[in-house]
Amino acid sequence: MKQIPWIKKYAPKNSAEIINQTEAVQKIKEFLIKFPNINKKALLLYGPPGVGKTSSVYAIAREMNYEVVEMNASDVRSARKVHQILDEAIKGKPFFHKGRIILIDEVDGMSGKEDRGGLGALINIVGESKWPIIFTANDPWDPKFKKLRDICELVEFKKLSTLDAYKALKRISISEKLDIDDNVLRILAERSQGDLRSAINDLQTLANL
Ligand SMILES: Nc1ncnc2c1ncn2[C@@H]1O[C@H](COP(=O)(O)OP(=O)(O)O)[C@@H](O)[C@H]1O
Ligand SMILES: [Mg+2]
Numbered sequence: 001m002k003q004i005p006w007i008k009k010y011a012p013k014n015s016a017e018i019i020n021q022t023e024a025v026q027k028i029k030e031f032l033i034k035f036p037n038i039n040k041k042a043l044l045l046y047g048p049p050g051v052g053k054t055s056s057v058y059a060i061a062r063e064m065n066y067e068v069v070e071m072n073a074s075d076v077r078s079a080r081k082v083h084q085i086l087d088e089a090i091k092g093k094p095f096f097h098k099g100r101i102i103l104i105d106e107v108d109g110m111s112g113k114e115d116r117g118g119l120g121a122l123i124n125i126v127g128e129s130k131w132p133i134i135f136t137a138n139d140p141w142d143p144k145f146k147k148l149r150d151i152c153e154l155v156e157f158k159k160l161s162t163l164d165a166y167k168a169l170k171r172i173s174i175s176e177k178l179d180i181d182d183n184v185l186r187i188l189a190e191r192s193q194g195d196l197r198s199a200i201n202d203l204q205t206l207a208n209l
């Protein structure tokens with residue numbers, strides 16, 4: 001039976017549902033409210049996998065009535081591709097929303113050199129865009145991101161605690177009426193090392209056994 005993935009079903013729908021990333025959420029909201037009257041015209045959200053970087057952008061966008069135009073950085077390795085995909089998005093106007101966020105997700109995979117200028121083109125796009133741009137990365141300290149760091153405000157997403165993960169799993173377990181022992185939830189939470197995506201996926205797998 002095909003189910004919708006619980007990571008989607010239980011993704012935060014507004015900023016109040018984002019677990020334990022208060023500072024980051026506040027920074028993103030302020031950035032959007034002030035844009036374009038700010039020093040840095042883009043954000044770089046960074047932190048380990050599965051802690052809410054991507055889903056927070058969607059939750060805040062929904063709450064503030066912004067459209068999200070997302071692209072995965074792996075789709076825009078060459079400068080040509082960057083322009084092909086983004087030139088429209090950085091200029092036009094959304095039909096149904098107050099504004100637009102351009103989300104360039106998971107830039108880690110891009111290479112500074114042999115990627116035919118993709119990273120450099122993204123940096124130019126920030127200068128040209130009429131809409132706010134948000135990047136995400138796991139490791140923003142890689143030397144290849146030096147220029148990107150210079151033009152972005154950095155926003156840290158913290159690793160979630162085992163307790164955070166446990167509470168999230170508990171909530172899902174109740175909502176799905178699962179018959180799973182609390183200790184099992186604790187073990188799943190522990191094993192996830194603060195990666196809520198993997199914890200929730202593990203729970204769904206277990207529930208289907
Ligand atoms: N801080 C959080 N608050 C609520 N849900 C979260 C949080 N972090 C992760 N999740 C859950 O895990 C899923 C994956 O999170 P995601 O935002 O894609 O992580 P990241 O982009 O940091 O790798 C989300 O859809 C959501 O279900
Ligand atoms: Mg992500």
